[in-house]
Amino acid sequence: MSIKHSLHLLLVVLLLPSWAAAQTDYNATGWIPKKENHLVYDYCELLTDEQTATLEKRLQDFNDSTSNQIVVMVTPGFGGNDISQFAFEVGDRWGIGQKKLSNGVIIVVKPKDDTDGQVEIAPGMGLEGALPDIFCKRIIENEMIPCFRENDYYGGIVKALDVILPVCAGEYSFDKYKEDHEGGVGIFVFLFIAFIVVLVLFSRDSNKGGHSSSGGSSSYGGHTYYGGSTPSSSSWGGSSHSGGFGGFGGGSFGGGGASGRW
């Protein structure tokens, strides 16, 4: 680059400070609530103070012990988004879950009023493996909506957390859940088949025993749980009012989860 050339360039730089390029908003998103230093948000005042406090304590303790951050939000609306977008937007922008693990979950409940009630369970990207969409859907339909229909919002939320917390902690899984809820018939069928197989084997050739006939039920495990057994270094200063929760860790959300209506 010649000196003359660079001087020329410098001149241009100095003379034309007009980089007010119009920044088009391609990503207009609706309104989301302001982040606060706690985990339970009841904008409808649907839960009693005691219930809120109990939930808050449970979720904060869970955050302390496993670093998974679970947010429960009861809201009258979604700021112009649909419930799923709203959940991802809040999860992502608040940064629920730890940054490296993205081990957050957000549960959004819109109580039934003149319009349908709606609920969404959205896991952060790190928990999509442990909480696949279909699992979230089952939790919504089996645990939450039946309670919500009876106007027992607290009960529905607690029942969902009873499943989600152990799953996030790596102590429970979708496979086990299926076994607990639908496995009754499955095990029966399996035993029945085993019984038949044994019968057939014995009746066909009672001399030759020892045939192994175990098909083996599918093996569990195999899921990679993020964050289950790695408590965060909890380097959060205790500046928050409630003393427990120190803030969101910067986890991101990729669109996993499911929603339901009633």
Next chain:
Amino acid sequence: MKNSKTLWIILGIVAIIAMWAISANNKMTAKSEKAKSAWGDVQADYQRRKDLVSQAINVVKGAGNYEAGTLEAVIKARNNVIDLDKEDLTEENISKFQAAYDRMSQEMTKAINVTVERYPELTATKNYQEFQTQLEGCENRINVSRKKFNEAVQDYNYTVKRFPNSIIAGMFGFKEMGYFQASEGADQAPSTESLL
């Protein structure tokens, strides 16, 4: 003596400009990489939509004697979807990419809807319900990754187009990248319930 002083000043200015150019170049490289990696996520999520087609086919087949030909258009549309390399992210390519996937989606939705219309009891099957959930999750993921990609591209484009950087961008070949435009009706997840 006077001459050499001028020379030093000029050299100093050149050095400053060079440093600025290098840092601008690095910044644009980083942002372009970020956008390209966001594209990887987009592509993965669209791939997921493609994978859903086989599930849709299972649902339709689950209806027993489903109408022959129902699935032809879906399979054809699936064969027409294209991959788009992260180096070719122009507006035009992106809209082609999106259009092909949207067509596949529409055909898939149509096939399901037509079948459900004939066999409403299909909606009660586990296959159908799981398909619905996965479709919803798939579209949600696409929306999120598309939005993140747009944000990354917006950030990159803004940097590249802004005036002093634009000189460097021109010299080193940083081109503006394309966005996802909301295609008609595609901002909403295709619903197979629309005909019910």
